[in-house]
Amino acid sequence: MLPTLPLVLIGVADLSAAFLFMYGLKRMSSPVTAPSGILAAGIGMLVAVAASFLYIFSANDATQPFLATNVGLAIIALMIGGGVAWWSGKRVAMTAMPQMVALYNGMGGGAAGAIAAMELFGGRAQGLMPLIVTLAGALIGAVSMSGSVIAWAKLDGLLSNPWRFKGQQAVNVIAFAVTIAIGAYLTLASLGTLVPVLGITTLITIFFGCALVFGILMTMPIGGADMPVVISVFNAFTGLAVALEGFVLQKPALMVAGMVVGAAGLLLTLLMANAMNRSVSNILFTNFGPSVTQKQG
Amino acid sequence: MDSQMAISGFVALYIFMLAAFAGWVIIGRVPAILHTPLMSGANFVHGIVVVGGLYALINASSVQQQIIGFFAVLLGAGNAAGGYAVTGRMLAMFQTSAPDASPK
Numbered sequence: 001m002l003p004t005l006p007l008v009l010i011g012v013a014d015l016s017a018a019f020l021f022m023y024g025l026k027r028m029s030s031p032v033t034a035p036s037g038i039l040a041a042g043i044g045m046l047v048a049v050a051a052s053f054l055y056i057f058s059a060n061d062a063t064q065p066f067l068a069t070n071v072g073l074a075i076i077a078l079m080i081g082g083g084v085a086w087w088s089g090k091r092v093a094m095t096a097m098p099q100m101v102a103l104y105n106g107m108g109g110g111a112a113g114a115i116a117a118m119e120l121f122g123g124r125a126q127g128l129m130p131l132i133v134t135l136a137g138a139l140i141g142a143v144s145m146s147g148s149v150i151a152w153a154k155l156d157g158l159l160s161n162p163w164r165f166k167g168q169q170a171v172n173v174i175a176f177a178v179t180i181a182i183g184a185y186l187t188l189a190s191l192g193t194l195v196p197v198l199g200i201t202t203l204i205t206i207f208f209g210c211a212l213v214f215g216i217l218m219t220m221p222i223g224g225a226d227m228p229v230v231i232s233v234f235n236a237f238t239g240l241a242v243a244l245e246g247f248v249l250q251k252p253a254l255m256v257a258g259m260v261v262g263a264a265g266l267l268l269t270l271l272m273a274n275a276m277n278r279s280v281s282n283i284l285f286t287n288f289g290p291s292v293t294q295k296q297g
Numbered sequence: 298m299d300s301q302m303a304i305s306g307f308v309a310l311y312i313f314m315l316a317a318f319a320g321w322v323i324i325g326r327v328p329a330i331l332h333t334p335l336m337s338g339a340n341f342v343h344g345i346v347v348v349g350g351l352y353a354l355i356n357a358s359s360v361q362q363q364i365i366g367f368f369a370v371l372l373g374a375g376n377a378a379g380g381y382a383v384t385g386r387m388l389a390m391f392q393t394s395a396p397d398a399s400p401k
Contacts, residue, residue: 017345021342022319022320022323025335025339025342029326029327030327031328032391034391035388035391038388041342045341045344045377045381048345049347052351055351055352059356060356060358070366073354073363073366074355074370077354077367081370081373081375085379085382086378089378089380089381089383089386090386097337100379101337101380103379104376104383108340108343108346108372108376110368110372111347111349111350111370111373112346112349114350114365114366114368114372115346115349115350115353115369118357118365118366121365122359232336242343242345245346249349249353250304252312253345254349255304255316256316257343258343259313260317260320263318263319263321264323265339266321271327271329272332
């Protein structure tokens, strides 16, 4: 009886957060109302984060011994992560903002990847559909994370030259194919239709490693001037990863917010590329080979 | 996991489809000076992943899950807080009556 009320409160909080995000984004798309738009979205975020702590009341028996530590860790992580990012976002120079967006976007991708890792390592993703969705979210999140970090490093001047070598396209294709193959093998092994040669845990680790490497390989050959468009692509990727993990966690707020960002990010990417008189595939694959297509989950 | 509703199969696809359409329509016909602030704003919105991280961390039942969950919340909180700070500063430039400031 008792756990019902907290869950209803969480549901209401998540619903209002999803509404405020869309309302805020709508207001942000006009210069006159833009500053109030981010405020609305910020209120939605605060409500959703505060309501998440009500999950304390619905924790199951296996969690009970860890609950106090979990809540402590959650508060510490919120304060450190939020505090450092807030402080750096407030004091960074105006000209350095695009790379900060890339960095924060990479953090979001990493968070989505970490949630996927918890589900996979914990063996909580059972059945074909949840496994595939979790792995797709993990792949997109990890690619977005390492790619965004490279984009940040390039804009920040840490990596100055585009890194190209002969046969790069082939290497990228192979890296992507290997990642997909390991994901497929992992799915079959987890379902019990294959006897795994390596342990499941090792396979999951290799899968994340390959995805991170692919994100780096994909971003390295792209020049610094094209980076804003690339950041926008990764922004859409992270949104998609968040939406997929939202499905795995059965959190509709994450599904809606992630998918809204995924679609909005895609449209923004097209608009930005249009403003530069370039096509998106031209920016992403000129140094990369037209034969490779983006995996959308 | 046992909230009032279970979202599965086609219901999930309907949610995804409607949300994607909403996102596409919301951003449509935006002036070019708002591209970068909007990208930053969208970046802030997917900081909602921190809520998923909190859910996973609070329900963690092993030390390994606690460690990974800690990083999920840490990174998600960074995404949300940093995204808000940067977007707020970009959009503050539109506060004056003349929106002629460059968004970068």
